[in-house]
Each structure stands twice: as C-alpha cells, then as structure tokens.
Amino acid sequence: MTEAMPGTILDILTPALILDRTRLQANADRMRARVEQLGVRLRPHVKTSKSIDVLRILAGGADAPITVSTLAEARYFFRHGVRDILYAVGIASVKLPQVAELIRSGCTLRIILDSVDAADAVQGFGTSEGLAIEALVEVDTDGKRAGVDPEDDLLIEIARRLSSGRGARLAGVMTHAGGSYSARTLGEFEAIAERERAGAVTAANRLRAAGFPVDIVSVGSTPTVHYARTLEGVTEARVGVYAFGDLVQAELGTCDIGDIAISVLASVIGHSREHGRVLIDAGFLALSRDRGTADFAVDWGYGAVCDASGEVIANVRVDSTNQEHGIITAVSGELDWSRFPIGACVRILPNHACATAAAYDRYFVTDGREEVVDIWERVNGW
C-alpha cells in the first residue's frame, strides 16, 4: 500500500504524528533571537526532530552546525548537506570506525569523552587510521550524569592524552545541565544556568592556562538557555526540545501550551460509561511511557487531550496506557461524553516531545488547520 498525501488530518490512519509548522516556525524564531541576544552561536540538537526539514526552519534556511545523539542522525544529516556535527554522547570505541568513515567523507564530526581511557582509545585509533579525531571534554556542572569536574586535574590529564599524538585533537569543552529539569523557581533556573556557564568557562580557562587551545565552549539545555542571564565566555548553545515544546516545557515556563507544535492523532474506539473511560487507539508506543509531568503542579498523565482542531479539551487527560490503547478520564467530576463520539478524532499533546516523536518515521505537517500540507521523514534507530 503506497501512501498518497492525505487531504486533511481526518484522512490519516491513526495513530499518527502531526506537526504544526506555524508553531514550529514561531518557536524557531524565538530561540534564534534569544541566542543572538546572548551573543553565542546556535547549535540545535536534532535528537528531538531528527528531520532535515525541521532543521531548515530551526537554522533559518542557512547552513547550520548541529548536535546529534546517534550516529544514525550524523549519517542522515551529513547526507543532507550538514557539515558541522557534534556527537554529544560519550564515545564508545566500537563506534570509532563509523566516526572515521564520516570524517573521511568530509564531515567535521566532533566527539565527546570524559575519561583517560576513552582519550587513549581515540588517540590510538586515530593514529592507526592516520586521522586527527577532534574531541571535546565533557564537563560535569550539575552532578546529574556525565563529565569531569571543572576543577579536577583529570581534566588536564585528558587534554594531555588527546594532545599527546597525531590521532586526536582537543577541540574544546562541553556540558549539559540536565539538572535544570529539577528547577522550579526563577532563582533556581538562573542559578543552574549560571553554574552551567561558569563550569564550562572555568574548565576552558584551566585548560588554556595549562597551555591547551580551547576553541569551543559549548553549553545547553532548553531551560538553561531560556533562563540564562549571560553566556559570557561560551561560544555556542545546544538546545533541542524548544523546537516542538511539550507539556514539561510548559510546566518549566519555557513555552506555553499553545506553542506545542506536535500532537498524536488518535481515534476514539470505545466507551466505558460505567468506569467513566474513553478508549483511544494511541497507547504507550504511540504516546511513549514518559510521565514527565508527574512531579509538576499539573500532572497531565500521559498527555493533554485536544479536539481535531488542536484546542485543549478541559478537565480530561490520558490516564493510563497499554501498548496500543490509551484511556482518557475526567480529572474531576463527569466526563463530557459529547466530545468523544465513537470514531471521532482527538489529538494528544506530549509530556516529552523527544520521547513521543521517537515512535514515528514521519510527520504529517499542517499550518495549524486540518489540511495536510506536507509529509516529512525522521531518522530513528542507531
């Protein structure tokens, strides 16, 4: 069965992923202005959208440096003309042959690492291949995941190993304050953004003082770049989820619910009047198991429910999911059954756009109305 372009979203087989291009454009414009104001370069993280069509909007039509979370993304975007790519997951040696192949093909692909063992592996591999592989040292600025403490002498030792031969080259430092997702007040957001900035700059300056050139000082998460008061000393900002926004970002204050650019289209397939439940054909594969709003003021369950036009329906949420079933219930009181006839179409806003979009190989693109104006592909897997 080949797929013709559906006329409107009501012709699409559910579940499916809808992308509102008008909202995407507005989100892109806002972040470009923000990063310009902060005086750094924008390096969008494409792990959210995994789409060259989305990147063209984020980059404002021009060529863009990007951040990737998989080598599958690196290969796909390079094939579509992107040349400057940061692979922002600590490198595993089993991946070095693919890194080398991309570099030999003309890609400026940089990798990251945070250990002497990884630095030695890269140095050894690059030497044996006759390639100088560019690496950034990952710095830890919030204790949440990876990286070297900016004050630790390990930072200098890693730089020394990367600079000890012709197989590698120190390109800079990078950090990601994932801890920003735990902040709730403006003061907390500003503090963690400043810690992210200061940690990266401290690491860069310590390396420079030790005689190592540091070209790139890279920071970012959507919340820290949104709330940062300054990015002085930083050269680039990595942000991803701002492109689509989601319910977690709305709770964090980095977007409004009306800015969320993706939604999962689903059909009403059953009613249980006795239990006050509407059944839809979007379960945890279609919506993801992400419960990111569980710890926020408003817990959206597995997603906020909208009508076919994208308007949020009050007092309901997706309360539970199985693989291909979602259950909508009233948050309080009675469910308004008139909104959910059997066969009707609803749209679910995601808790976490990156997790939800990952189940789909394409976007059905609209301009905010029901007409489908385009279909854009995504690159999933590894």
Added chain:
Amino acid sequence: MTEAMPGTILDILTPALILDRTRLQANADRMRARVEQLGVRLRPHVKTSKSIDVLRILAGGADAPITVSTLAEARYFFRHGVRDILYAVGIASVKLPQVAELIRSGCTLRIILDSVDAADAVQGFGTSEGLAIEALVEVDTDGKRAGVDPEDDLLIEIARRLSSGRGARLAGVMTHAGGSYSARTLGEFEAIAERERAGAVTAANRLRAAGFPVDIVSVGSTPTVHYARTLEGVTEARVGVYAFGDLVQAELGTCDIGDIAISVLASVIGHSREHGRVLIDAGFLALSRDRGTADFAVDWGYGAVCDASGEVIANVRVDSTNQEHGIITAVSGELDWSRFPIGACVRILPNHACATAAAYDRYFVTDGREEVVDIWERVNGW
C-alpha cells in the same frame, strides 16, 4: 553504509537488540505444549516480536493463525504468507478501507468492536463495499480496559447489528484479562484466568441462546494461559510476550530470568566514582521507559545488567535513563568496577519485552554464544 553481518556481538554498534534463538525455541516449545494440553488452538500475538522469523518458531514451522496490534503488522505478515489474522484493537472507521483492501487480497482478517456505533459503522461500510466483514465482540472480564459485560444486553444488540445486513458477520467473542498483571498469588492468577474463561464462554453461550452462531471464543494473556486450570468452552488462546519473556514475566512466575530471550547490547561510556555510577549508551529510547517491575518484590529499575555472555551481574541495575544515556548503580554497597571497564560491552534484560523491542528495526540473532548467526527484521509503526 551498508551493514555486513557482524561476526560476534562485540562487533555490533551499540545500542542494539540481541535475540537468543535457543531460548526463544524453548519458550515456544513450552507454550505449544501448554496450549495443546489445554485443548485449544494457539493464536500467537505478534505485537511482541513483529517478525516473521520469530513467528515461524512460535508456530513450529507450520502455518499459523495470528493476533496483531496494528494494521502494519497485518500487512507485513500477510505479505509473508500468513492468512488468518485477528486485529485485536477496537476498530476505528478510518481504518476500514485498509481492512477491506486486505480482505480483498485474500486475507482472512477479523476485527473486534464493543459498541453499537462501531457495529453500525462496519455494517454500513461493508455493505457499501460489497464485503462481509467478520467481527468479534470484545467482552470485558476484568474491568481494566475495553469490552462489553458478558451479562449485558448490549452484547446481544451488537450481535443483532452485525447480523442485520450483508456488510458484516459475527465471528465470535474475545477477551483479554490484562488484570492478570495485578495478580500476585497462585490463587489470584487462577481466579482471574477462570474469570477470563468463564466470561468469554458466558458471552458466547448467551449469543448462541439468542440465535447467533459463535465460532470463535478467544481468550488470553501470557499469565492467564500459564495459570489457567481449564479452558473449557474456549477455542483459542492469544499469547505474545511468552516468546521472549521479560523481568515482569519472571516476577509473575511465567518464566525464569534465564529464559529471557532478548537483551539490549550497550557500551560502557563513562564512570563517576564519586557518585558510584557507570554510564552506558542505552537510554530510554533503547531500553524504553517501562518501569513494570516497580511494583514487584524485586524492582529492576530500567533493567537487569548482564555481561557480554548474558550472565546477570549481581547487585546492579539500570537506575535511571535519559534519551541516549543509562546509569547503572549498585543496589546496595559498593559497585564492582572491575566488571565495567570503559568500552566494555554489557547486556540489559528488559522489564517489558514488547516495549523495549519496539525501538528496534532488527534483531541480531545468536544461539546463546557471542557469534551472530542471523539478522531478523521487525515491522514497527502503524
């Protein structure tokens, strides 16, 4: 980059999905014997594996009737020669044209529904297309998801609508006791299995008494079929996750941890000695966000950690995940760092096999050793 068959799993780019064919075969043999003993037909649910190669093992080489959770599965398995397919998610009218296309191509595709509105939609569509679409009425035997109460007169009314014209045909009844996942004691498992059986048979007998022929009486979940004392009056059992097993099934007692046939291959990419954390390159996209064991005696976090040979490493689990990062910590006391050198390969057993496998488009198949003996494709999406 085309993909050659890797020699051993150590040559595979991480993360990746490993399938132990020896364990799969044993799980398949055990369930075939079990269902034969119960005197019903086996209709494997392919939502777990989504692979024709896996189905051939589950079906014992012969042609098999199957259950699907998506029309993408129906199209894929039909293309590979499967003829008897039950689509076990309540039908949405937007999908009827694809149902009709499969039936016209020679597929015995049956659908399910649990409302008068859906029955009327199918009857109307079938009539206009000149097709008699076969439908099963979904029956609710545990109050957990979908279906008509077996004692409700709505059951008879739906059958009447399905039989009121030439566009539809009542083919039987089906139920799924998903509530079996909440059982913990043998008594509870046996009680819910009996409720599933009795509810389906009651519904079938009420329809027969009202003059409607009922050919198919279909029940199933891996726990209820595992624990049922009898399936008298039932014609077929639908089971899926038994094929692979997982940590939830091990906690439910339907398999042992040593029976689990899939695992996620990952690389160690970092250490945080200070926080007692090993970082791997398998995050929530590679492992899924499923926390299915959270409510059981043993909480495996996001998965149990094995070495490259598949042996479980004691006292550790995947404690948290980001998109492409997983964090392994000790359950208690000190982590044994010697098991996790930078660049080493580990394998993660899933909480929920269906959720974890869904992120992958292929299996790297082994016979329990490190050699890769085959690559099998999966069909994802909708």
